[in-house]
Amino acid sequence: MNDKFVRPGIDDRPDYGKALTAEQKEAVSRLAEHPQNTKTIESIDGTSSATRQAARMDETNYSAAIAGRGEVPDPESAMMDMRDPMVASDGSRPSAADMIRLGIGFTLSTIVTGVVWVSLSSILLPQLVDQIAPDQRAAFIGLINSVGSVVALFSNIIFGTFSDLTRSRFGKRTLWICSGGVLCGLCAFGISFTRSLPVILLLWCGMQVFYNWMNAPFCASLSDRVPDKFRGTLSSFMGGGGVLGQTAGSLVGSLLITKINLGFAIGALGFAAIGFIVVAIWPASKSNLDEPRAEMSVKNILKAFIPPVGAGARNFYFALIGRMMMVAGYQMITGYQLYIIKYYTLSDSGLDADGLKIKAAGIVATMSVITMVASLLAAFTAGPISDYIGMRKIPVSLAAVLFAIGAAMPWIFHNAMGMYLFAAIAGFGYGVYNAIDQALNLSILPNPAEAGKDLGILNMANTLSSVIGAALASGLVMATNNYMLIFPACIVVVLLGSVLILCIRGVK
Known part of the structure; x- marks a missing residue:
């Protein structure tokens, strides 16, 4: 030839x-x-x-x-970013001291907000509702979680976009972080003065609005100010802080279960102060008055609700829905933790209302300590290991599987030991998940220049998942008058999230 x-x-x-x-x-x-x-x-x-x-x-x-x-590949994707890994998205090259200050600020914020949110939402608010209207407790907690989550969903995207477009001598995020915490605290303080369910619902929705007023710019600051090289490690410390805050929140809530007004007052103070504390710890944000921006118009704001499109968007949606399923499963159990213990774990105890409340508070406190130890061990080791081996997707998926195994324990063992095993196994899995998930999300952002908007959409997972988790849990309980089915439903939801995470391409 x-x-x-x-x-x-x-x-x-x-x-x-x-x-x-x-x-x-x-x-x-x-x-x-x-x-x-x-x-x-x-x-x-x-x-x-x-x-x-x-x-x-x-x-x-x-x-x-x-x-x-x-x-x-999408040329706008974070995976195509050619920036020096030691340089942040805002163009700065943080020193070692700057990174320490950023790490402390991010971690402290997740601890404080975790303590406040979990103590209020998982312990004090359900106990308040149980005292006001015990015959409506399951339905009202489902309603308040669902409505509050929808409000948080839109707030997260709107205020993330507003912060992207903000120009001030304090930078684009600072004013939102400080003012949002104060307004959220005022709403929390108001709940301590009312025993009206409609007013509680209104103030809780206000807390969701103003917390996301603060939190959406806070999360976007991670993309702005932390270089790629350190995102896994810092995400790990944030995850550890979140786990510490959430588990400590259960402990604090159990200690204040007989002093609900004091609990809400302390929560209000925590929200009001944390924004100012974090901004003071961080290196000062530079003025961005000269930074060009799109016009602040209704049209551009509405664009924030347009989900990402293009070749790089596929991974974004798998991460979004996978995270949504994982957090929904977590919310199904933690959102109803007090009721599960009182009316499932202790259903055969024969205790009266006061005895049931005290016994349940003791179990919650023990679970908090177990979860805290397991989660911190996972969180503070998983991030550095993930950076070292260069993997994000596989550890996150395996963490979801471990959480599902933990959720099976109370289903198998109908006693306090089942809840303690859940706290240890699921706590470890959720600690690993929290440590690495944020770094995974940052690696698949369709456009780092719009981090506030896109992270706001990704954070929909936390809000929509609350709707899904609350709807599933409350629906099962109201249909069967039994809290047992929450566990198998949680396992199915979490494993679905694990599979979706594995579908992400281009990330190990």
Whole structure:
């Protein structure tokens, strides 16, 4: 035969001189420049970006260049970010001291907010409702969780977008973080003065609005200020702080179960102070008055509700729904923890109302200590190990499986020991999950320049999952008058989340 043998991948390579446009060649050439010597770059559409270096490739031409070789990566994706891993998205290069201060601030905030939210939502609010209207407890807790979560869902996206568009001499996030905490605290303080279920519902929704007023910009600050190199470790400390706060919240709530008004007052103070404390600990945010932005208009705000599209969006949705399922399973048990212990674990105890309350508080306190130890052990080791082995997806998925195993324990053992085993096994799994999940989410952001908006959408998992978890748990209880079915339902939901996480591509 006279035909010359064509070596696949060698002789049939495309001519990149023809496949790339002049703008793309110029962008690629910038990769040879040192990040410190590169202030801004010009993207293909002519807009200037002072926050990151990227090779923005035209999707059509790039598709022709790699035709038949798999899915085209989204050039806006965080996975295509060409920034120096020691440089944050805002263009800063934090020192070691800066990173320590950022780590302390992020971790302290997750501890304090975790203590307050769990003590109020899992212990004190259910006990308050049980005292006011015991015949409506399951339905009203389901209602308040569902309505509050819907309110939080929209608030998270709206205030994340507002903070993206904010320009001030204190930076884009600071004012939102400080003011949101104060307003949330005022709503919590108001609950201590009422025994009206409609007013409690209204004030609880106000807490959801203002907490997300504070929390959406706070989460976006992680993307803004922490370099890629340290995100896994810092996410681990945040996860550990969250676990510590949540488990300590159960303990605090159990100690204050007979002093509900004091509990809400302490919670109000915690919310009001934490924003100012964190901002004082962090290195000062620089003024961004000169930073260009899109016009603050209704049209641009409505765009925040448009979910990401394009090649990089697939991973985003798997992470979103997977996280939603995981947190929904967690919420099904923790949201009804007090009622599960009182009316399932202790259903055969023969105790009167006061004795049941005291005994349940003791079990909650013991579970809190067990969960705290297991979760902290997991959280503070999982992040550094994840950074070392370079894996995010697989540890997160396995953590969900471990949580499901823990959820089976009270189903198998209908006693306090079953709850203690749940606290240990599921607590360890949730600690690993919390430690790495945020780093996984940051790695699949469709566009780091819109971190506030996209993290707000990802944080829908925390709010929508509360709706799903509350609806499933309350529906099962009202239909069967039995709390036992919460456990198998939780297992199915969490395992579904584990499978969805495994469907993410391009991340180990």
